[in-house]
Amino acid sequence: MKEFIINNYLEDIRKKIPAYDLMLEIIFNSILKVKTDISQIKNILAIGGQSFEAKNLSKIYNNSKITIVEPSEIMLNIVKNECKDLKNLEYICDKFENYKIDKNFQLCLCLLVLQFVEKPRSFLEKIYNSLDKNSLFIISIFSNKQLAYWKEFALSRGAKKEQVEKTFNNQSEVMNVLSPDYTETLLKEIGFLKVEKICEILSVDMWIAEK
16 A cells, blocks of 8 residues: 555545546445445544545544544544544554454445555455445545546646646556456455446546455
């Protein structure tokens, strides 16, 4: 899992990721309302979770323990500072691959992380094994599809040209090259049930899956 140390990460990601805020709205205003029973959610895992995720999870599941795993101390401190009044958050400053899981989770969010993971299969297997039966997993990725459209979109939003050009010209130098089909197949092979694609916008795909 790659470590990010960008202070203006959220500003940067909104320039690069089509409908970033819309996908968060879909998660918190739709998916979680339909797919979870608040009384059954005791432990929540947010891998690379940002403050917006933490605040909304805490608001919805105020009696649940929310564990945020983030390898960058700078990024984690930003979340801590912005969520200092929330009492049900647990912070783990480490790669998820190294995290010693001491509890089972009923809900996991892993948004725009998998493409920066060295071994996607083992990463997803660890998530799967950390979940209780009937748990919900929400995952999004940046894929290798429609990069030409994505490039023009990102540049028009003010993303740094050098970074955009590098991703477009040689994606494998920046991140893992993941196709949506490969990712969905991986989820099913690992054992996730009811794998459902929720949205696909240019190079970004999001699924929900149940264990």
